[in-house]
Amino acid sequence: MPRMFGTDGVRGLANADLTATLALNLGEAAARRVVDAHTDEGRKPRAIIGRDTRISGEFLDHALAAGLASAGMDVTRIGVVTTPTVAHLTASTQDVDLGVMISASHNPMPDNGIKFFASGGYKLPDAVEDDIESLVGQDWDRPTGAAVGEVTEEPTWAEKSYINHLVESVGTDLSGLRIAVDCANGAACAFGPEALQALGAETVVINAEADGRNINLNCGSTHPEELQETVVASGADFGVAYDGDADRCLAVDHNGTLIDGDKIMGALALDARDRGALPHDTLVVTVMSNLGLILAMREAGIQTVQTAVGDRYVLEEMLRGGYALGGEQSGHIIAHDHATTGDGILSSLLIARMVKESGRNLAELTDFIKRLPQTLINVGGVDRYAAAQNAAVADAVAAAEAELGDTGRVLLRPSGTEPLVRVMVEAATQDQADAVAARLADVVKENLAI
Numbered sequence: 001m002p003r004m005f006g007t008d009g010v011r012g013l014a015n016a017d018l019t020a021t022l023a024l025n026l027g028e029a030a031a032r033r034v035v036d037a038h039t040d041e042g043r044k045p046r047a048i049i050g051r052d053t054r055i056s057g058e059f060l061d062h063a064l065a066a067g068l069a070s071a072g073m074d075v076t077r078i079g080v081v082t083t084p085t086v087a088h089l090t091a092s093t094q095d096v097d098l099g100v101m102i103s104a105s106h107n108p109m110p111d112n113g114i115k116f117f118a119s120g121g122y123k124l125p126d127a128v129e130d131d132i133e134s135l136v137g138q139d140w141d142r143p144t145g146a147a148v149g150e151v152t153e154e155p156t157w158a159e160k161s162y163i164n165h166l167v168e169s170v171g172t173d174l175s176g177l178r179i180a181v182d183c184a185n186g187a188a189c190a191f192g193p194e195a196l197q198a199l200g201a202e203t204v205v206i207n208a209e210a211d212g213r214n215i216n217l218n219c220g221s222t223h224p225e226e227l228q229e230t231v232v233a234s235g236a237d238f239g240v241a242y243d244g245d246a247d248r249c250l251a252v253d254h255n256g257t258l259i260d261g262d263k264i265m266g267a268l269a270l271d272a273r274d275r276g277a278l279p280h281d282t283l284v285v286t287v288m289s290n291l292g293l294i295l296a297m298r299e300a301g302i303q304t305v306q307t308a309v310g311d312r313y314v315l316e317e318m319l320r321g322g323y324a325l326g327g328e329q330s331g332h333i334i335a336h337d338h339a340t341t342g343d344g345i346l347s348s349l350l351i352a353r354m355v356k357e358s359g360r361n362l363a364e365l366t367d368f369i370k371r372l373p374q375t376l377i378n379v380g381g382v383d384r385y386a387a388a389q390n391a392a393v394a395d396a397v398a399a400a401e402a403e404l405g406d407t408g409r410v411l412l413r414p415s416g417t418e419p420l421v422r423v424m425v426e427a428a429t430q431d432q433a434d435a436v437a438a439r440l441a442d443v444v445k446e447n448l449a450i
Contacts, residue, residue, distance in 0.1 A: 002385055004136070005129040007310035007416025009115030011104055014056035018112050020063040022136075027067025027100070029135035030116055031149075033128065034098050035072045044149060046074045046095050050081035050158065051102035052187040052245045055212035056112045060102050064114065069149035070142065073098070079155035080210075082187040082246035083115070084343035085162040091121025091340050092165070103187070103245035106222050106330075107418065109215050121340035123312050159191065166195045166346060169338040172353040175200035179352060180239035180252070182227040183208040184220025188246035192345050201352060204234045216243065221250045221331050221344075228256040237355060238362040240348040247311075248331035249344035251351055253363040261331040262293040263366040264351065268333070269302050271354045271365075272325055277337065278302070284317050284326030286310070287411055291426055296369040310416055311342045372408065373430035375437035377423045382448035384414035384421050396443040400425065400436050408433065412440065421448065 004010055010026065012018045034045050047068050051057035057080075065075045076096075078089070083101045090099030099117030107113075116124045116132075124132075179201050183189045189208040196203050206226060207219040216222055221243045231239040231252045238259075239252040251259040265283060272278040282303045285293065289306070297304050305321065307313040311332040318326050318336055327333035332342035339346055355362055387393060393412070400410045408427035415422055423440045427433035 003130070004133045005126070007312065008105065009101075009113050011107070011111060011113035013110055014054070014060070014112040018060070018114070020059050023060045023063035023114060024067040025136045026114060026132065027064040028071045029067075029132045029138075030098060030100070031068045031071030031073040032135050032140065033132055043095075044072060044074045045097035046076065047098040047100060048076045048078055048086060048089055048093075048096055048158075049100045049102065050078045050083075050086045053080055053185065053189070053210035053212055053215050054104070054109055054112055054244075057102045060112060060114070064100055064102070065151050068098075068100075069151050071149070072143045072147055073149045075149055075151045077151065077153045078158035079153070080187055081155075081158050081162070082191055082343075082345065084247055084339060084341055084346065085158055085191070087117050087121040087339065087341040088162050088165055089158060090117040090119060092161070101245065105245050105247065106216060106220070106243040109213055109217065117341075122315065123341065163191065163195055163198060166349060167198050169346065170199060170349040170353055172356055173200050174352050174356055177352055177356055178202045178204065178234065178236045179348070180204040180206070180227060180231045180234055180236040181208075181348075182206050182220055182224065182230075182239065182241040184216050184242050184244055185210040185214040186216065186220065186242065186244035186246065188242040188345060192240070192242055192246065192348065195345050195349060196352065199349065199352070204230060204236055206230055220244065221248055224250055224252060224258055228252050228258065232256040238351070240344075240351065242344040243331070246344040247342040248328075249333065249347040250331045251348070251362060253366070254361055255363060257363065259362060259366050261327055261329045261333060262290050262371070263369050264331070264347065265325070265327050265333055266293050266296055266369045267354065267365045268335075268350055269297065269325055270300060271358070273302060277324060279322055279324050282321065282323050284314050284321075284323050286314060286328050288329050288424065290329065290371045290374055291409065292371040293369055300368070309413060315341070372426045373428070373433045374424065374426045375430070375433040377437050377441040378415070378418075378420045379423060379441050379444045380420050381450055382421050382444055383450055384419060384448075386448050387412060387414050387421050387444065390447050392447045393443055396440055400440055403436065404432075410436070410440070412444070
């Protein structure tokens with residue numbers, strides 16, 4: 001049976017896969033794990049809960065708070081915030097022992113998810129998630145009377161603390177920059193523009209009218225077309241697009257050209273190296289990063305270390321090797337000097353600082369990275385967990401790799417956040433990448449169909 005936790009928490013269709021009952025039980029199980037670890041401290045441990053703008057987040061918020069408090073944790077509900085806000089507060093607030101974020105990130109509105117952060121601001125290790133999963137639904141001796149937790153609300157504290165942290169982390173006066181901001185009708189609606197404006201930038205804001213139903217809807221990092229048009233029409237220096245919980249950021253240069261996470265990371269790596277702030281001259285990326293980034297970094301004298309897909313695995317490698325910068329092509333970028341998780345708003349501030357202090361535009365700063373033609377096909381309606389064991393799929397991948405030789409590569413992997421198998425092909429030409437990817441996708445559909 002597959003794990004309840006994927007690469008980024010528990011995620012699924014709200015009120016079908018992810019119900020109020022499951023949220024309550026997860027809260028209860030997580031609290032039991034934390035309370036047991038703090039029995040000798042003479043105080044109740046404390047959790048904070050944040051959420052993005054999805055309407056389902058409201059009932060899940062209440063259910064989680066009930067589960068946590070019923071198991072003996074005090075709970076502070078901080079309302080609509082970004083995922084990095086929860087991580088920051090869990091890291092920086094002395095009496096916060098657990099952070100909980102309710103979000104399905106870039107997924108469409110009907111989905112939702114729950115992810116936990118340990119004291120220190122890091123996502124829970126797999127082993128701790130497994131412990132929590134094992135406690136879900138178990139009978140136990142529940143606390144009563146004064147031993148149960150108290151639930152309070154403090155949204156203003158959360159926003160002020162996080163914005164102050166961002167301003168102090170970057171510090172550069174951004175006056176004179178005009179930046180277009182696509183908030184994805186999500187958690188960044190207030191936070192993104194406010195952080196940029198606090199450092200003096202002028203902002204042109206779109207998709208910042210969340211109604212609980214329009215998060216990620218034809219906007220944000222998964223649909224940057226409107227931002228591309230807005231940048232050109234408004235004469236902005238560049239634009240940034242967040243996803244629903246603002247833990248990722250893509251950019252658009254002044255010409256309206258999309259700048260993906262690979263190009264952002266590559267430019268920031270050079271900037272950090274020149275500042276003396278890139279330990280071991282190393283950038284951490286995942287196997288999904290384009291080969292063009294790897295080659296450009298090598299040419300610039302910067303090493304790359306590759307990990308499995310998922311920002312948690314990027315962070316694990318960064319901590320293991322003492323690295324300061326890493327991320328994913330999708331725009332999850334971790335600047336570990338300032339954050340414990342991917343932070344889209346922080347990334348946009350670092351881009352702005354780089355543009356302002358270099359005196360160069362974003363197109364010039366990123367054009368040294370030449371992407372190899374790449375095709376990504378998401379194959380739905382299949383058993384994603386069977387991909388690694390199917391002989392026909394393995395044979396098709398081997399044949400494709402032999403065809404591409406040293407001029408490209410194949411990556412076939414189950415999504416950790418959606419019911420899909422992702423087929424990614426890089427090749428010498430776009431036509432070849434398209435053809436090989438389409439062929440592999442057909443094999444996956446035929447042999448893994450549910």
